[in-house]
Amino acid sequence: xxxxxxxxxxxxxxxxxxxxxxxxxxxxxxxxxxxxxxxxxxxxxxxxxxxxxxxxxxxxxxxxxxxxxxxxxxxxxxxxxxxxxxxxxxxxxxxxxxxxxxxxxxxxxxxxxxxxxxxxxxxxxxxx
Amino acid sequence: xxxxxxxxxxxxxxxxxxxxxxxxxxxxxxxxxxxxxxxxxxxxxxxxxxxxxxxxxxxxxxxxxxxxxxxxxxxxxxxxxxxxxxxxxxxxxxxxxxxxxxxxxxxxxxxxxxxxxxxxxxxxxxxx
Numbered sequence: 296x297x298x299x300x301x302x303x304x305x306x307x308x309x310x311x312x313x314x315x316x317x318x319x320x321x322x323x324x325x326x327x328x329x330x331x332x333x334x335x336x337x338x339x340x341x342x343x344x345x346x347x348x349x350x351x352x353x354x355x356x357x358x359x360x361x362x363x364x365x366x367x368x369x370x371x372x373x374x375x376x377x378x379x380x381x382x383x384x385x386x387x388x389x390x391x392x393x394x395x396x397x398x399x400x401x402x403x404x405x406x407x408x409x410x411x412x413x414x415x416x417x418x419x420x421x422x423x
Numbered sequence: 424x425x426x427x428x429x430x431x432x433x434x435x436x437x438x439x440x441x442x443x444x445x446x447x448x449x450x451x452x453x454x455x456x457x458x459x460x461x462x463x464x465x466x467x468x469x470x471x472x473x474x475x476x477x478x479x480x481x482x483x484x485x486x487x488x489x490x491x492x493x494x495x496x497x498x499x500x501x502x503x504x505x506x507x508x509x510x511x512x513x514x515x516x517x518x519x520x521x522x523x524x525x526x527x528x529x530x531x532x533x534x535x536x537x538x539x540x541x542x543x544x545x546x547x548x549x550x551x
Contacts, residue, residue, distance in 0.1 A: 310532040311469060312466040312468060312469070312475055312476075313469045315446060315464045316447075318443060318467065318469075337442075337472070338440040338443075339441050339467075340440060341440070341441045341446075346472030346473070346474070373469045373470050
């Protein structure tokens with residue numbers, strides 16, 4: 296399924312659904328066009344069916360030292376021209392963002408971790 | 424992740440997120456308590472992040488003759504007591520529902536198929 300690149304489909308016929316089986320591997324870029332990482336999975340609210348976070352892998356080599364960064368879904372915009380997601384996030388800020396390692400999986404039921412994650416991505420209050 | 428059964432968590436601390444990596448295998452029951460099948464994948468709107476369908480496997484033996492039934496997400500209610508989804512759908516009606524085989528995958532961009540699927544699950548007009 297979904298072997299056709301979105302850019303090959305006329306705009307009026309864009310196929311908007313993606314299977315949870317193939318969302319893994321979707322690329323993530325920032326506004327500067329840097330390739331930040333690759334979607335590994337998405338976290339879905341099992342009641343509402345709304346995706347809350349995309350989990351992006353970043354760095355590492357053959358899985359060694361690989362870091363997983365959950366990104367709030369509302370920050371991601373799907374760009375059908377690049378066939379991936381775009382986020383307003385520079386590389387330096389990503390390096391400072393909450394992440395976890397494969398060997399130390401995130402406990403999503405850990406409210407403290409969730410709060411830290413959500414706070415990190417909250418827009419900064421306007422300067423005055 | 425998610426090794427704790429929902430029923431073991433106090434209601435106030437229900438963990439509502441599920442990874443797209445582990446949603447496969449979630450059971451689906453009807454109101455009569457019949458086990459209808461198992462979630463294989465979900466179809467996600469890649470722009471909004473809203474799940475549109477759960478694809479349920481039904482029948483078959485070791486993958487032979489297995490049928491995939493896409494179920495509109497809004498018909499599924501997550502029941503944390505059973506740790507699965509419940510749908511108002513009897514077995515006979517499910518047998519008549521649009522499905523596809525592993526060897527003949529559904530082309531989600533096929534608007535005619537999608538319309539047939541959505542129409543099948545539309546509530547019947549009230550009798551008069």
